[in-house]
Amino acid sequence: MTLRRLVLLLPILLLPGCSARDSAVAEDGRERLVGLRADDLRLCAGVPNLTANSAGGEFWTYDRSPPASGVSAPVPVIGGSLSVSAGSTCRVTFQLVDGKVTRIGYSAASDLPMSQNSACAPVVQGCLRLVEQGAVRPE
Template sequence: MSLLPRRAPAAFAPVALLLALGSCVARDASLADEARTRMVGLRADDLRLCAGPADKRESSEAGEFWTYDRSPPGGGVSVPVPMAGGSVNLSGGGMCRATFQIVEGRVTRISISGTNELGVARDAACAPVVQGCLRMIREGTIRTD
């Protein structure tokens, strides 16, 4: 006879859910961080192909600046807390502003700034802006050189 329970007690389910949510947020934040270096050198046409048209475009002596403002849909979760007799509401909603400086038709610098309602891994909200581009770079469909 095994001394281990067949199922985890219900009290552990909220902890497991929080760990899973934290893992997703950390992955998305690392995508945004990776984009800051991997997307430098990308052609402007390729940026438009993989990220879509910019929400705002400005020009200056330093080049063009393409800005993407995104509010990804929130994936809210309500986690019961049996010991407290209530629940904790978690929302993955947030806001992203990603700005790409383009000089001579290529991305030269990237500024990524995100916020989220959880207050952790803030740049995770920018993953939807860059994930398609990073995937295409990894596959070799677009290049940065």
């Protein structure tokens, strides 16, 4: 394989790794953000797109559609081109009871394998960063 082809295929090979990392961040957020106060959640995740109240508590929903990144590289054997897209969408819903996060649910769609919930990472990353810095503490 020539160096040029390798350079063209490298982003295709890296996309699943980045998605897997982001998926792990989302799962980490599901565990480490339970107990976060409502004000701290608003500080790190922003104002939710939707809110709802029920007997189970408050529900804050964040919808994210990050810009898709894609790579197109020629594949000489097939004679066409190979396109890989990392486009995905995510809906994160936080359940709050007595002003604290009790559960986090993800509803995500991804075009890449092994990237379940990867598009949800940006919603929780800021909160995880503040938890790691000690600026906010889940109770």
